[in-house]
Amino acid sequence: MGRYILRRLLQLIPVFIGTTFIIYSLVWAIPGNPFAGLCGPRGCPPAFIDQMTEQYNLDQPLPVQYVLYLGQLFQGNFGETFNGIEVGTLIQQAYPVTLKLATIALIFEAIIGIAAGILTALRGKGFVDNLVLAATLFLIAVPVFVSGFVIQVVFGVQLEWMEPSVGADPGIGQLIVPGLVLGSLSMAYIARLTRTAMFENKRADYIRTATAKGLTPRRVVSVHMLRNSLIPVITFIGTDFGALMGGAIVTEGVFNIHGIGGLVFSAIQGQEGITVTGVVTLLVLVYLLMNLLVDILYAALDPRIRYD
């Protein structure tokens, strides 16, 4: 087990370097002059350019720049925006919001998705099954920016059941509707995944064995069918949490939530290269670690998986 984790961690290193290097090169190298447009229409003052060039080794070849940058990053130094705000501070402000939003979305998608999946599988083919299938199809087909937008207008502006714009430092209550919107797509996937797995397991031989042992139907379903069916579902939820923690640019944008997605989006628009690379590097790291965690979890849940 320990060796397995270690090996997976070692495998992560090239992936991490590859991903962040791509982002780094995109942000710093490709448009030519990294300062073009960086300081607004007036251009950057020469002193600033000199300072930045020195601080980020911009006169060095790209790979060298990148390695030196990564070195600073791992010392906890995310750098500053050109307004002199610590990127680390920005992340500290934004990340808790994203985490809250991601958790809410995750809770919604897991509870509703799994419940819907189990319900359809237990009821069998028929009205409920068709209803859930149609609903999930619809959720999959509606892009988040459309559903978020419509919900914001209908419930926020017209019915005034919620605040249409969340703003800085939001409470849990304000994030519930955005969380629901954010989780809607995965909710549909989870419902379908659960349903498929349950239907498959329903006909599995070991379910017949459990029935033949004279166990109660409740125990057959809850202990034998559910446990097996939830393995792929839990894996999906874990992967999805990794993705959700990467920030929800669209949802955060629609509801004006000041999370990590909003931070990185405005940084891209304002060509704040330092903020972009810093945040994205962090997000990639979180995402990769989360995926590793999911793999370990999967191996723990399914005894057939061997660590090799």
Place this chain on the structure above:
Amino acid sequence: MTDPGEGRQSTLSTGADAEGVDEVRRDSPQQHEGSPEVGSKPREKQRGLWGDAWLDLRRRPLFVIGGLIVLFLLAIAAFPGLFASGDPNAQDLSLAREGPSAEAWFGYDALGRDIYTRVIHGARASIVVGVLATLLTVLIGSLVGLVAGYFGNKTDSFLARFAEIFLGLPFVLGAIVILSVFNAGIEGAPGMLRVMTQVIVTIGVLAWPISMRIMRSAAIAAKQQDYVKAAKALGASHGRIIFKHVLPNCIAPVMVYATIALGQYIGLEATLSYLGLGLQNPVVSWGMMISNSQQYIISTPHMLLFPAGFLVLTVLAFVMLGDAVRDALDPKQR
């Protein structure tokens, strides 16, 4: 968005159990004993996986409805002039934000452009981007996946790591970074071709690892089949084995993914255009129309309603098709 879940569900059984198996046998409680046969005439045993799937598909309402919508959309995309004769960019400020009428079925937008005409012309951009992005991702992904799965070992682990690098990028975020880099390089007004190519390439770069993974696992399964070993033993070249023996057995799962992905890419294009990074003027796109409607939503809801409706319908149609195809190709999923 990174891994649309469907991908991992659609591991197909390309083996014998999909061939000419009748309904009862699939549903029967004792699969290994081979349960009673119902209504299987010997003639039907001749059908292959695809023939079987096709017969099955024609009876699925999901497939028929989805297919009809897609055909309709393809017709609109190919010949928008047949459905709406006007110029989608023609403005008449005196008509701005006027509601639907007999003149203009879907009303006018904030600049007095006919929304019906724009929605019709927007179909082309959405579908072209969706189709080409799907083709690109599936081609790259399948090729890499095929090579990785077939050759295995070092080739496989190298290519798998390489794919993970792209999977590590959050999808929307990655697309935004790439597109803003592209856009920064543009001077003056971008051409239609350039704008669309950018979006297609961006989606392709970020999404190919998903079809690569699907193809890879299908290729690993196909490689272990006896006829592949036989072909190898007979001294067939790698190229021949890959394209003659392995590939035909790996197409089904990728096809299923591609159909669903097509719908998702159309949604993604709209999302990027909505964020102001995807398609831009002079291209007409549903995402942009939705984005433009934001400030006027209360007074002019039809500005949102029609493009959003068409967008949802399009994505829905492709997802329905993909769903039906998957079910038809994989009897185990029932």
Place this chain on the structure above:
Amino acid sequence: MSATDDGTGGSPKPRLLEVQDLHVEFRTREATANVLNGVGYHVDEGETLAVLGESGSGKSVTAQTVMGILDTPPGFATAGTVRYRGEELLSAKEERRRELRGENMAMIFQDALSALNPVYTVGFQIAEQFRFRRGMSRKDATAKAAEMLDLVKIPNAKQRVKEFPHQFSGGMRQRAMIAMSLALDPDLLIADEPTTALDVTVQAQIMDLLDELRRERDMGLILITHDLGVVAEVADRIAVMYAGRVVEESDAESLYKRPAHPYTEGLMESIPRLDQKGEELASIKGLPPNLADIPPGCPFHPRCHRAEEECRETVPELHELRAGRHSACHFAEELISRD
């Protein structure tokens, strides 16, 4: 039916298990398959009944109906009776049937790897019955589970209760399956092709074990198989099934000596050597009938080398030829009286 010969005499002791005129249909959108068309057999305590037949003959469906684990839909028992010690089961409440399962009747399946839940240890799956049927603590139940593994001669049982099914070899897995079925000491055990998935050498060991356990516990054993060779040594009586009917029922010795049905004859001629698994019975031409469209008359007539006009028109009933010998062939008498 065969089982009625002493049941009608008002015998005080009912049979352990008696199936009479059982009909089961499989209904799907396209068609209805008549999977069982009047199956009847019985088994007594301490007796081994082998149920023989090709795939699709209805052997397993009969067993599942007896156990009450038939998947409904598509399967529906439409007529007939299943009596356990005189108690009618088909009309019994599901709760009563559940009580009987495990406690009074148990079943083991062909492929132990898929019949055991992959995510729980073998010990857990055996102990489960002690915990939830007998109210034992987890610890006591696990100790009992180890005893059960010991009983079926799994070495090092105390360690192996903690292992998962995939960590067992094929033969050991089937032993664990047997241990699980015997946990609550049932008096009727149905073994559905218990050795088909196993190596030949292991097959004999498992059959011996089953035979031994049956004797020790005085159980009734129904052994379902398509392989005449497997049952030769252990069966007391044999019921041969074809197209959802019992076509011949006899004590094992007489049946082996002289089959009373052309189908049994065919099966005998195709007895595989022990090193072959007889899946295709090459010497019987043709295929089993389509159960949605069973031919009129004797269902076997299209494949039968002695079929005559009568066979195409009238369904031969299962009738008694000699004491303990029954056949559903118009020419049964001829068959057993020739040299």
